[in-house]
Amino acid sequence: METYQATIEDLEGVSNLFNSYRMFYENPSDLxxxxxxxxxxxxxxxxxxxxxxxxxxxxxFTQLYPVFSSISMKKSWILNDMFVDLEARKLGIGQVLLQKARAYALKTxxxxxxxxxxxxxFAAQKLYEKNGYIRDTQFYHYELSLI
Known part of the structure; x- marks a missing residue:
């Protein structure tokens, strides 16, 4: 297996995964x-x-977006998207992607x-918790929908 940061040359492959990811969350296909x-x-x-x-x-694939904390005056990353092709599940790919994201966050x-x-x-929750992610119980999440 090969893991790396995507470039524009990976557009076709990443887009196919991204479309499958969106369909996993019950959105219509829109390649x-x-x-x-x-x-x-x-x-x-x-x-x-x-x-x-x-x-x-x-x-x-996994996709990270930068955000900034005024309190800590540091960058954080939002791991917004992560998807493993259904045929490739149980091969440790999610683990590899989390490790890559962690290494990148440390590097930055x-x-x-x-x-x-x-x-x-539940499968994702188990993977995240296995990798040291802690479920937030201190803050509420709010969203203002604009569409």
């Missing part, structure tokens, strides 16, 4: 929209994407990595 979205993130350097390839096939002198997952995504 052209996925390509446009990923292309903008890569071109504008608005996110960091790591991919895993197995025998030249894209089998997993970040304060933390934060993420959210669905309450019923």
């Amino acid at each position: 052209e929209g996925a390509k446009k979205y990923i292309k903008e993130r890569l071109k504008n350097e608005e996110s960091v994407i790591f991919v895993v390839k197995n025998n030249q096939k894209y089998v997993g 002198d970040a304060k933390s990595i934060v993420l959210e997952t669905a309450p019923d995504n």
